[in-house]
Amino acid sequence: MISLPRPDLNALFRTNNRALTPVDVFANRIEEWEAVRRSLAAVVAQRRAADFDVEDVQHPRHNVLALYGVGGIGKSTLSQRIAERLSGAPGPEHWTALDERFGRVLPVRIDLSHQAGAGFESVMLAVRLALAEIGRPLAAFDLALARYWEHRHPGEPLEDYLRSHTFLNRYDRGGNLREQMASTVGELAQLVGIPGAALAGRALHAAVRSLRERGRNARALSGCRRLPDILEAEPTEETLAYAAHLLAWDLAQIPAADSVTPVVLLDTFEDVGDRVHRDLERLIQRMVWLMPNVLFIVTGRNRLRWDDQGLEGQLDWVGPECWPNLVPGATADPRQYRVGYLSPQDGEDYLSRRLVVDERALIGEEIRRVLVRRSGGLPLYLDLAVMRFLDLHERTGNAPAVDEFDAEFPALLARIFRDLSDEERDVLRAVSLFDSFSVDLAAAAAGLDRDSAVLRLTDRPFVETAPGAVWPYHLHELVRTAVRSADTSSEDRWSERDWRRAAQRAFDALGAEFERGGREPSRRVLLGCLRQGLSLARDHDLDLGWLADAAYAYVQDFVWEPIESGSSTNLDAPATALAASLSAIAQRQRQHRSLTAERLREVLAAGTLPAGLRELPIYFLAECERDLGNLTVSLEGMRAVADGGGRLAPDAARGILHLTRRLGHFPEAIAAAEGLGAEGKKERTVGEILWTQGSIGPACASFAQARDLAVDRRQHGEAALCQAYLAFSAAFADRARAIEQIDRADHMLRGSQARFAELQVTNARLLADAGHGSDLLDRATEAATLASHNGLSSCVAYAKFALCFHAAVIGAPDLLRTGREWLGESVRGAEFAYLVELTYFMTGEQAPADLPRARWIDGTEATRARWTGLVLDRRREISGRRGE
Template identity: 50%
Template structure:
């Protein structure tokens, strides 16, 4: 949810329009989960500090006083940090967060420090900011103040601290801190040497150090701080300053109970602290966190803190999971994405939900309490944002810019990316990391090898660093585990890039070729039956080849492997260019890659499109003449299959003969297609003779079964289908195995409902994960046959639904006769002559072209009624004569009727 006003007035928006009626608010989106993490941290720290065993001087125990919010640039980390600060300070808070409730004993004191380079942050300012926040307590911290004074006089001679604080704008306590430091120095000086002019001596620290080491009564209040003498004795440089926070921690624990606080230090923009090779500033900051276990630290930056990595020992003082258990790498982490929140104290600030995006835009600009940005436009902007707040912010400014020009903002005005997103994403990356980022923006997903080789790098170091960035999401179960945040990827690819090392079109093409080559190598090295790898390589390779006009190369081999299994996972990448808004036509096919994308897309989509549409797409491919001969034959063969399903027998036969005569990989399938056409025409002897010559490549058992069951010899047909299923199993062809099993269930459904039930269960298992629509419909028709003769309207109602689905799919020529025959069997078993006659009439209508006209005879055989000697079905050539076939079907009907009691 979004809270208007949580961030105050949006000054940029207010100064971008002359319309005084517009109310511009810095909308804040509810980050309830992140607030809960902070609240839990503070509650836990207060309880730990109240425990009897807590010791601020324990330098060996683990630390759990820090939480990290990390995420891509523009995700709202700074806004979150400011909201936490305002909430803890009691100034304002998002209503959804609720009032914070802490255990009794300490109040919370927030101090927010922006570490951005633009803010001029340095380590001195960090230490001073923490001390200044404590100044509001109105009490000196003598141990720390004396050490700080010595440091200041040594490193800033002649520069009053008060003037430095005033010039740097470090808080409203800039005058109080110097006074408290002077008070602490004066008190110690008076206790040691009650003589005029000893302040400088105390500043030199010699007398105080001696007194502390001798544990004199005069300084007993400080003598218990066992590390103070060592710190005052050390060279007062920046390194020594980083240990002074221990003095603050020690003195915080000595405050009266009513003044005790839990400092909450919010370190924002942590990515500007340094990088993996320059950790000097980070090392100093880590000491502060370690030496102040009675303070809580909320870090926000683009990357996780890697302090729990034991390999950083030597670069950082405290490294490894034993030091920072809450920051340890979760190992087998959940899939990273918008819902991922990390584990322990490392929390990913995820994308906005669509509801949050809309709420943000609703409240960001208003007129008289109503949203200025309309609902349709909000939907477009939210969809393009991928949940990234920075995109929403930039879209709001573009909205105002368009209004200033006198135009009405429309959805098309936001069909573009913002170069600012590129700048924000690239700002803290090294040059090799930027090369890897650009290269992987070409890919849907990648691994370290693919990323490095696409970028043209020999080593993986840059890729290793990049995948740790929050805009890289991880799916450990994917073929390639990493992918870019959707908006970052589209922006890198399409927005203007004004960086010094930007890529030219030639650079992009070279990277695409390198990525394409590596995908081909991974495809070749994969296991022969690794379907996931095959489909993954095809999906990415097709996009690269199409968008960058690459040669087909290994894609041709992969295409044949894809087709062989008859699984038909969706493959085609989204359309681009002129074809993006319109359907693909032959004119849109310019390169072989275009044609192959369209071919494989048509084959996969034919399970979901009308066969007429499939025929149109495949015709466009064949007439474009862009594919090599073998892939052209693939298009011709599947076009012939689509034409057969549409009842265009002569066109189908011509295509099948062309492929069969070509002798290519699909020649056996084409010969099977010709056998099917002979069987559909009722020429059973020819079809059976052809089946015996097809072998496994031509799926001889399936053709044999398709010939035998219309003769009523369902047992022999089921045996043929079982043999074909087992043969497909041996050859590891999942689709063919499922087709044979579905046909076996169809055949057995006529004779043995119980056996058919078992066979249908197996068919469902084998079809799981496959996309074979016609075969799935075959199993549903088989289920109707299994239930033939049952009472009620269940069979006819289911048949009516299936009839509609068959028509929508464009499979009427092949599937509708099977459905009507199933209904004829049902009514014949029930001895319902009127319904049998109606089924026979429907069969005549759907076989008027001559294909499968013998189905009319089969229905007559079931009902024991005469056939039409002059009808189209009279052309059927039965293997052992019409009488034998009639007797077998009549026997099947009588046997089923005997299973049922009553009509």
């Protein structure tokens, strides 16, 4: 994928080691070359089409291929290689050859950088000089050029001018232009009856006027109907730009057998497109528009904005109607391409071949791997790293260690900053505080009251875009890191106070985004605000402010997306303590509850959380203690939160009730549930109690009502949990309905991090298959083991209970005895003893005298009858299926 065509002079003059072979490595941009081939094919096909009219100046244009990317990505080298390959040079070995059906291709590459000093006149002359290779006069354009030259450079022969300008020397090959223009002027002299030698100055003007008066003669000279108008116009650069139309006309008159497709490569276009008044860009765009039979390949740091209707008045043709292929998302070539970063494989090859001693890579494999990872595909970083490696190697005589490359490269930042205005620099610094951002967030963080600088920055190629994201923009990570850590030498660098002020503005802007979401913000907005807000508050020691509301909004649902906690040990600041709390609470869905409990104890011991947030770790620690079977400790934590009257007090009240239910005190539990209200999730709590009584229909109705209420409140995690409970309860009574509810629960849980709900659905499947399958023991064992690994004691007990229900349905005393003994392992005192008692209700047996008895809502016998009925109903269902 890499070719080695040229020596690297920069490296060559940094060492005296004659064995070292430094090479200017070029990453073969195969995708970009294929875009060139497709674009060339499109322009050739358009030019050859029967309905193509070179004089049509109204239809949209499809003749611009734009390749843009961050500085140092290799755009100029790519432009050079394309020009060489189009001129017939071998080029990189992996580039596909041009299709012979394209015919003759004539490239002309023009450097538009400030250093090159090219004005529009030079651009047009360069194009015309290159086209002189065709070997025939281009009469219409040459007449306009002769008229322009006599007016702008009176008395100065064109050949003398070309000899004195190094920029144009490279395009003047053998004086062909002088001969072709002389031929055209001679033809003009014959038409107007003036000796050719006298056609200069006023005589030339008179000849043109004569042509104008005798338009038929002008058309006889070239056949172009707009030629007389251009010849009569004031011969300025504006007119010269319109004369590009004449050049396109002349090209179109060449017989098909001798036809040629020019490819004009305009490099360093950012030095044109970013100029304030866009005067040069306007003239170049006019040339491009008026030459539809020419392919233009534009390379620069920024995407072309010719599709932007807002540039109307600054440029002649703007908007998607004029340039449909330049709009974002266009799929037809030629179009705009961001020159991509190097792949890891290309980065590895680049480093392994850049410095070679005795055909062996000087940079070792370990360092190459580290540098490729850190580069993020940015060739400029790799180039700077190579120079650093070479300097260190030559200084010590040994290969430098990996940690020698921990420092950032200020030169990387300098290359980026040099293309930005002062406002854009401030925006870049401000957005480096964000993982992702929007235009509004960027403007607020930078302290701007208008968006123009932000919009310009988002057009920069080092700003990545993620369509559909809440905040669609983010910096290339290497650029972001460099801005935050290497901005130490720029004249307008920020002080620590500047960074803190910007961080506060960014934090406040995120808070405004959260508030705009209302009390129940979009989940994606909530998560984005939390993650970025916690990072800003932690890194810049900001007051938590709106983060408290966001934290409670996060835990009131049950989706539990990961929240990064930052430092794993440092809890000495409120932001780190809050981040650690939320991270531990979320991670409990994927780890044993004991680990979560330990982390929450550490947060509480640190004592850095504000009083209004301490109930968060206290409540969820109590939940973990309950799941681990430590009911007394759990009850103490729940009572502390409930008595505090904070935001989690209703949840703590429900937690106390939940503990009461585990002990089998159901009349007390149902009475307490009536007082919970919506905030305490009354409907779900009632359903949790009713299924234990064998009242499956009312339990399902409660869970369905709870689910619908949660959906209305946009509490999707709570809704999914209620659906999981509904599937679990339905599985005792109606297998067909249970399967539907299980499928719905799976759908609602997709993408969530709710382990308890997932395990409840697993148990629902066990219950739905009770009496039907022969592998229930193995499946129940697997489900219980999985729940045990997460420290979810209730899910462990429910899996064992499902096995007992299956044994009762199929009438298998031995399996039932095994299931009861297994379930008995979950019983601690009165906790979960009610589940064992229910296994005796199923079969009409008496429970052992030493088993703690539950207090059932409407008495033991009524409850026993319902559970016996559930077993008999399942048996009848199975018998009915067998008889079908």
